[in-house]
Amino acid sequence: METILNGLNPTQREAVEHIDGAMLILAGAGSGKTKTLTSRLAYLVGVVGIDPANTLTLTFTNKAAAEMRERALKLMPSKVSYPPLLCTFHKFGLLFLKFHIEKLGRSNAFVIIDSDDKKRLLRSIAKELKIDLNLSFIASEISKYKNSLLSPEIVLEKAELPDYKKIANIYARYQANIEENNLVDFDDLLMLTYRILSENNELRKETSNRYKYIMVDEYQDTNELQFQLLELLSSEHNNLCVVGDDDQSIYGWRGANIRNILEFSNHFKTCKTVKLETNYRSTDPILKAANTLIEHNSTRLGKKLRSHKGAGEAVKLLHSLDESMEAKAIAKEVQKLLDAGTHPDEIAVLYRINALSRSLEEGFTKEGVGFKLIGGMRFYERAEIKDIISYLRVLSNPNDDFSLIRIINKPKRG
Ligand SMILES: Nc1ncnc2c1ncn2[C@@H]1O[C@H](COP(=O)(O)OP(=O)(O)OP(=O)(O)O)[C@@H](O)[C@H]1O
Numbered sequence: 001m002e003t004i005l006n007g008l009n010p011t012q013r014e015a016v017e018h019i020d021g022a023m024l025i026l027a028g029a030g031s032g033k034t035k036t037l038t039s040r041l042a043y044l045v046g047v048v049g050i051d052p053a054n055t056l057t058l059t060f061t062n063k064a065a066a067e068m069r070e071r072a073l074k075l076m077p078s079k080v081s082y083p084p085l086l087c088t089f090h091k092f093g094l095l096f097l098k099f100h101i102e103k104l105g106r107s108n109a110f111v112i113i114d115s116d117d118k119k120r121l122l123r124s125i126a127k128e129l130k131i132d133l134n135l136s137f138i139a140s141e142i143s144k145y146k147n148s149l150l151s152p153e154i155v156l157e158k159a160e161l162p163d164y165k166k167i168a169n170i171y172a173r174y175q176a177n178i179e180e181n182n183l184v185d186f187d188d189l190l191m192l193t194y195r196i197l198s199e200n201n202e203l204r205k206e207t208s209n210r211y212k213y214i215m216v217d218e219y220q221d222t223n224e225l226q227f228q229l230l231e232l233l234s235s236e237h238n239n240l241c242v243v244g245d246d247d248q249s250i251y252g253w254r255g256a257n258i259r260n261i262l263e264f265s266n267h268f269k270t271c272k273t274v275k276l277e278t279n280y281r282s283t284d285p286i287l288k289a290a291n292t293l294i295e296h297n298s299t300r301l302g303k304k305l306r307s308h309k310g311a312g313e314a315v316k317l318l319h320s321l322d323e324s325m326e327a328k329a330i331a332k333e334v335q336k337l338l339d340a341g342t343h344p345d346e347i348a349v350l351y352r353i354n355a356l357s358r359s360l361e362e363g364f365t366k367e368g369v370g371f372k373l374i375g376g377m378r379f380y381e382r383a384e385i386k387d388i389i390s391y392l393r394v395l396s397n398p399n400d401d402f403s404l405i406r407i408i409n410k411p412k413r414g
């Protein structure tokens with residue numbers, strides 16, 4: 001399958017051709033991490049002759065999984081009898097539980113609840129127990145416990161501060177309730193899978209021998225539980241190939257454990273490490289600016305990105321007195337590009353956190369520049385902002401019943 005290797009640079013090729021044993025592919029943004037992984041999957045199946053059913057490729061979002069599947073299948077011989085399993089960690093958990101949840105004495109007719117369902121259930125439990133704590137906080141604490149494999153009993157025993165004792169009580173009720181009703185939340189998909197595998201040695205062996213070649217994209221985003229799950233899955237062969245960028249770990253708040261990538265090669269003693277340092281997306285000046293900033297990260301393995309594209313326009317730095325002037329200047333800059341004939345699809349404005357979208361939205365609206373907001377919720381559509389505006393409306397117009405109904409019991413009274 002010459003074509004698989006042809007499109008790769010020498011280090012990417014080295015990673016693709018390494019078959020047995022643990023491997024860490026440490027790479028920067030846009031250096032072909034996903035390309036290397038999909039090529040490796042195609043190589044294992046198409047050239048080495050590994051049965052696709054013996055491979056497992058994991059990533060974090062359904063979108064990334066679908067994209068990888070498409071890229072890998074394109075590189076594979078068309079006669080592949082069985083499509084390789086390429087999915088998110090959670091989807092893998094779901095498939096596994098469909099076959100094995102009865103090991104926990106539960107039926108596989110379980111129903112998955114999403115985060116809204118979870119909150120609704122937590123709300124009614126909190127009400128019953130007369131606990132008035134922020135629901136998102138309770139939900140995320142319970143999620144943390146599950147991802148740290150802490151049962152309600154242990155949490156109850158360990159909780160010291162009054163609020164944490166309350167949350168432990170809610171957790172106990174919540175878990176009993178979902179088990180009684182045969183419900184499974186997102187965290188259970190991983191936690192129960194881990195429990196079953198760690199408590200059933202034969203099944204662990206069988207599962208590990210089934211998935212002889214395991215690969216993980218965006219490995220820097222894995223949390224402790226995902227690492228432990230990977231350890232069980234690869235326990236019979238250590239053929240675990242992970243791809244990640246220690247400088248792109250942005251999910252610390254969600255429990256992602258940067259140590260997973262920093263300590264991978266210590267954990268798997270015979271691990272091969274490959275670094276991909278050629279970036280195919282950006283020009284030199286952009287990478288220089290990025291490298292200079294990233295150098296200051298405190299926990300990193302260290303790598304330097306080189307641009308394949310070479311020279312390009314200098315990065316411009318815009319100083320503004322405040323956020324509204326900044327938004328105005330950006331909107332004007334965008335208008336200039338549009339006037340010069342640049343297609344809107346080629347212009348993007350990034351911001352660090354959703355809360356920062358407000359001034360940009362205002363600036364763009366004032367300047368009459370159209371925009372499409374992706375991922376965030378429009379500032380004026382956020383619940384708390386709607387609430388405040390309703391308060392102001394009622395103040396200026398006491399007959400505004402519509403606004404009054406929205407806020408009459410916010411914050412909760414009586
Ligand atoms: N050896 C190569 N030759 C030419 N183009 C390449 C090569 N490797 C990667 N690319 C191109 O670089 C771009 C980025 O590749 P890819 O998405 O695999 O990178 P990545 O490291 O996974 O990026 P991210 O950090 O966003 O996850 C793609 O357009 C890909 O086709």
Ligand SMILES: [Mg+2]
Nearest residue numbers: 033034035217
């Ligand atoms: Mg990628």
